[in-house]
Amino acid sequence: MTAVTNQTTAGVDVERSGGPAQQDLYVRMYRQMTAIRLFEERANDLYTRALMPGLAHLYIGEEAVAVGVCEALRPDDYITSTHRGHGHCLAKGAEPRVMFAELLGKEAGYCRGKGGSMHIADPATGNLGANAIVGGGAGIATGAAFASKYLGNGRLAVCFFGEGALGQGVLYEEMNLAQLWKLPVIYVCENNLYNEYTHCSETTAGDMLARPVAFGVIAEAVDGQDVRAVHAAASAMVDRVRRGEGPGFLLFNTYRFRGHHVGDIAREYYRSKQEEQQWMAERDPIALHGQWLVAEGLTDEATLEKIQQDLIKEMDAAVEFAMTAPYPDPAKVDEDVYA
């Protein structure tokens, strides 16, 4: 069992850009990433205009990870998500209008308004739930993989978490169990460099990839801004894991373009504007992928523009739906405590 510790990136080759199905996938991934970006911009707008209760943790800048991974999954595969979970939920198939309804605390939301931004869950798309405890999805995803293996249903589970979760002991307990019992689970670490307001170099000793490798878990670091590289790595790992060869670990190097949450505006005390601007200018996963699609002749600027405009209409309609949807009846506050 070996671990690939060099970060891989997808090159342009015939296999990757060839074939109508592959072309559809690449255009679809552009669309999915753009949808997440537009969703998050509207979530931020709702917060800024004081129309959204509470806070939200935006996924802007990290879209390639959720999209590249979820496009490698079957609809009935499971995911667990995080407090920064909108991207994972959308990439796994959540409907934006039902998401927005949940963000606004409406009865029409995925959780009937009881979960909010950090707890979107949806059995129909295999979403075991976003989780507001850092590392909180580790047990659930590993347990879903345990059940899948026990029941022999061929499903696998993806556990999304940020590099902040590397500080949580339960993650290692779960990786140990998963490797001992050869469970079909993929641990997807999104290293966006910041544990809330603290750089990961101040919180994480040693080599991140050495941690799963210590359990014998196959691990690989991948450029998280390159959606094709993400998808290629995830697809290979999915094949391995679904064959019953045990869990995998993917470390995607990415960047959180915005603050820890929508209210985290003044950030200079923990990272420079220059650093942010450089990532946004040079490492935007949507811009990078769009440029590649055009350069490869797989689509043109006009088509990408049309995708964006259509999504804007869809997202605006989704916000409108959520804004006008009714709140839950306070008399129902006691419902769903027990099954």
Added chain:
Amino acid sequence: LRDGVDAAAGPPVREISFGDAIREALAEEMRRDARIVLLGEDVAEAGTPFKVVKGLVEEFGKERIIDTPISEAGFTGLAVGAAMTGLRPVVDIMFGDFMTLVMDQVVNQAAKIHYMSGGKWKVPMVVRATMGATRRSAAQHSQSLHAWPSHIPGLKVVVPSTPYDAKGLLKSAIRDDNPVVFFEDKISYAKVKGPVPAGEYTIPLGVADVKREGRDITLVATSSMVQVALGAATMLDEIGISAEVVDPRTMWPLDEKTLVESARKTSRALVIDEGYFRYGVTGEIASVIAEGAFYDLDGPVRRIGARHVPIPFSPPLEDATVPTERDVFETARRMCNR
């Protein structure tokens, strides 16, 4: 009719131990439902240090009776996910003191997932944990922490006191679609024996049982303290005080009606529990009785719990922390002005 067992009507009734009753419940449910797995430290060949599940691995194999690493949060968290996706796991927390290690999995995950998802996901799992002192195991292996999960919406909490109750309640807990924390008194495993019918039965969660009828005072007792209360009731009888002993059997759902009705009938109530006294279950039960039976009470509801100290090792020290028959007798006698 005692403990709901009608010897004349049903299948043969055997005298078995509390621990045997637990094992029978697990075995019968696992035969009935292939989705049930048991996870825990040394549950397979060892059958736990208490030998309570000994023999199950021979019948059900290591795919269903699963030895885990010493990793309580790990296997309990795994059970939460497995419960959501089609299994009905039972996890074995060897000492209830280790509930500290699984609190996030139980309290923030298992208990809340059904509610947070708007009722879409269910977590049908059982956390079996032990409780009870006087085994000379000191402060980290002797606590009775059933008040903790009882505080959390979304959890059900069971504290059986007899073999009959343990078996019927564990079967119900396993069949329940919610996370249930099931506390087993370690001393009772071998020491408490009682009648258990050979045939199938279950006991619904949330129904108290009157273990002994009486007229003058209600002794509400949980788990290990039921035997203590029954012993005290015998002593009280000798001085002409008729004590009723009520066992709530589940901390949540709590059968408030039976507790209040008994206190209204006897006009006095004393609550006895092996958990820590402060902010413990005795406080909750006493307030339920005070609110529901106030105008029928002859005096304030009294409580006896474990002394508010970490449980000490030395036998005379440890014994001083746990309520005794004598404590219950003396308090009840004073409450009855005798």
